[in-house]
Amino acid sequence: MKKDSQQIIEKLLSFIKAYNDSDDAFNQMALELFRFQFEHNMAYKKYAVARKKTPLTIKTWKDIPPIPIQAYKEVTLSSEPIEEAEAVFMTSGTTNKEKKGKNYHPTLSVWDASMVGPFRHFVLPHTQKTTIFVLSPAEEMNQNSSLSRYLTKAVEYCGTEQSQFFFNQDGLDMEGLVHSLQSIEQSSDPVLLMGATFSYVHFLDYCEERNLSFHLPKGSVIFDTGGLKGQAREISGDDFYAWITRSFGIDRMDCINMYGMTELSSQLYDQTIRKKQVEKATPPWVRTVILDPETLAPLPHGMVGVIAHYDLANWNSALAILTEDQGFYNENGLVLLGRIQGSEARGCSIAIDQLLQSQRK
Amino acid sequence: MQFNHFAVPDGIAFSSFEERIIEDHGATLSLRSPCLSSEDIVQLMQTIRENRQKIKDYRTDQLIQIIDAAIQKWLDPNYPLRQFAEKWVPIITGYDKNMVRLELKQFLRLFRKKELLRFIQQEFPSISVLDEFYPQSNGGWSRAYGPEFIFHIFSGNVPGLPIWSLVMGILLKSANFGKTPTGEPLMAILFAQSLREVNVDVANTLAILPWKGGNQELEAPLYQGSDTVIAYGSNETVEQIRKQIPSSTRFLHYGYKISFAMVGREALRQDLYRDTLRRLRDDMTIYDQQACLSPHLVFIEAGGNVSPRMLAQQLSSELQQYALIRTRAKLSPEESQAIRSLRNEYEFKAMTNPNVAVYQSEIGTEWTVIYHKDLSFQPSPLNRTIHVVQCEHLEESIPAILPFREYLQTVGIATHPTRLMHLSGILGEQGVTRICAIGSMNRSVPGWHHDGRFNLIDLVRWVDLEGSAEALAEQYDLDVE
Secondary structure, three states: OOHHHHHHHHHHHHHHHHOOOOHHHHHHHHHHHHHHHHHHOHHHHHHHHHOOOOOOOOOOHHHOOOEEOOHHHHOOOOOOOHHHOOEEEEOOOOOOOOOOOEEEEOOOHHHHHHHHHHHHHHHOOOOOOEEEEEOOOOOOOOOOOHHHHHHHHHHHHHEOOOOEEOEEOOEEOHHHHHHHHHHHHHOOOOEEEEEEHHHHHHHHHHHHHOOOOOOOOOOOEEEEEOOOOOOOOOOOHHHHHHHHHHHHOOOHHHEEEEEOOOOOOOOEEEEHHHHOEEEEEOOOOEEEEEEOOOOOOEOOOOOOEEEEEEEOOOOOOOOEEEEEEEEEEEOOEEEEEEEOOOOOOOOOEOOHHHHHHHHHO | OEEEOOEOOOOOOOOOEEEEEEEEOOEEEEEEEEOOOHHHHHHHHHHHHHHHHHHOOOOHHHHHHHHHHHHHHHOOOOOHHHHHHHHHHHHHHOOOHHHHHHHHHHHHHHHOHHHHHHHHHHHOOOHHHHOOOEEOOOOOEEEEEOOOEEEEEOOOOOOOHHHHHHHHHHHOOOEEEEEEOOOOOOHHHHHHHHHHHHOHHHHOOEEEEEOOOOOHHHHHHHHHHOOEEEEEOOHHHHHHHHHHOOOOOEEEEEOOEEEEEEEOHHHHOOOOHHHHHHHHHHHHHHHHHOOOOOEEEEEEEOOOOOOHHHHHHHHHHHHHHHHHHOOOOOOOHHHHHHHHHHHHHHHHHHHHOOOOEEEEOOOOOOOEEEEEOOOOOOOOOOOOEEEEEEEOOHHHHHHHHHHHHHHEEEEEEEOOHHHHHHHHHHHHHOOOOEEEEOOOOOOOOOOOOHHHOOOOOOOOEEEEEOHHHHHHHHHOOOOOO
């Protein structure tokens, strides 16, 4: 690994460890990281130069151009040779299976550090270890999934010996999970359930068919991620959590949603457990901004726009990424509104998405 | 300012109204429309159906005079309704003020007397065939009857377009019930007002109202009670409607279509390419490409004085300058995002592929030109966004359009006369229904075959009075020896 890389990793690790929310510190680290990426990451450099943004023209982190997430699909975004990467996390590639977004991680040390601190901070603020039941695949089942890595690390760092993965080669072991939940119901030890939002939907369907419901011990937490959009079935967030409450006896404020992206190296969380607020918050090394979708200029507080994340832990690819998600800030934090859907044509001219669909027929 | 956002026959009154407020720089327009019930719809249907009895015996040339008189009003810049439209249509649609002014003027001229005569002549042997039996050359007589009752479901992408549909209905002496779109809610109603100023009998056969599409209660009586339904809109909308219409009802629909342009190397000569550029610019800026007549893409042939890449670059300067004169409509986040996604995709492709280039407006998404050599049909998110695709020969582009056969409509073309005939033959075979000069893509001519079909003929019912009846009738004329 380059010396520069080693140095930046060291700095980042201590930044993350400090868990310090200072704007100055963030700004300084962001500018330094931008310089690093500008020098070593050719694709990002090209993108920045095309927007006349260079380390010389940039004075604050807000001037750093966020690179659209399509870049992870179309070009190689890496400051280190990709052949030597410790891990490559890939997007699921729902629209085009051949073209998956790839985030290369020369080492996972920063990613891991960035994951565990906020996980403890937002999900387990009151305890060091807890029993974790996982409804989604572990890392060994999917080396390229950042979520699998996340879940595996959560269990490794914070799980008790009773923790268990219920997703195996044959899919989610519903029966096993029911059995384990029933025995945990008998005890008074809280449990943390973790999984993709839709894993819960499948499990809840299964339970409903069999008239099963649970009363999980006090202090138990339901952790979900991924959301409900883009699935065959449309369920609203409110309906989902109401269903969780009915089936597990868990209050909405004991449910926590994590927002993560393959293209990032950090995660955002609901503040349900810390503050009884559903709005999202970031770790100190992440800033999320709302931009005007037409001009990409920052929008005033409270307005809905497209989301860009500045994530210092994303040291190898790009610290600033532009998503296709919409959101806004209220006084408590960030509210996510999901992906900006493809546009509907106004009249007889066909919308691009529909045309592509017809082509696939 | 309040505007009664409906056109209904005399004697119809509503008890309650709702308002849609439109504001712009201190000016306020309140669109006042009735809260409708299915009883209202049924009553309106019955009234215009009865009123139709009065115009049923109007001769077609009288109707043409009436339409022409209404249109003549619109050709006066001081006509209050025109001034109203020129002020508020741009505000509601977001289209540039001057563009709306110019395009409306041009569009309305399609309905003057001389254009209407040509329009009818295109489809019928004589205008009188709509009024009386007309002799057939093989003996016997024929007469064309229009529908008694047409339900029009308009779309809002192109201002004034509903007038086309209404004029057809009036020429055929039908009772016309129209549902206005929210995108451009004014023109159909303003035109009905102009007709009222000219002839109350005709105006009394029209009912034009807004409501949110998909309202079963309001639409069911219309689907059941119309003998013809004409719908503009998405394929999904059309399918929804089709399910609700009795199979005996005639259903015409104008769904999604796509158009593109082809520029041969002959049009890239040093002395001609500027003209080519301006024509392409016009095709992709009129109503911000929202009409299905506008191009998604232009195939440009290599080997001319100006290379396709150079043309793409020049087109971008042309668009940049034009953006200052005619501002593009403000987009929804979805529309902006669609343009940004496309730009991003190609910008990253361009990093590794020298045959790709993206030219784009600097701050917003006002205009975008994507240059590449990928000979597949790439749809555009529109709003002044176009693919410029380089090809060695225009014929090479044909395989790219094959998958879209059912959607193809207009091709704007610039090429040598002999090639024009040859290419037109191929394009026609592949499903294209209209071939025109680049620069004219958005301006269809009177009497065109909309989506490859007749306009009036598709709506009428023919009645043949055969020679045998005529001959037999002669026998009963005792005075003949």
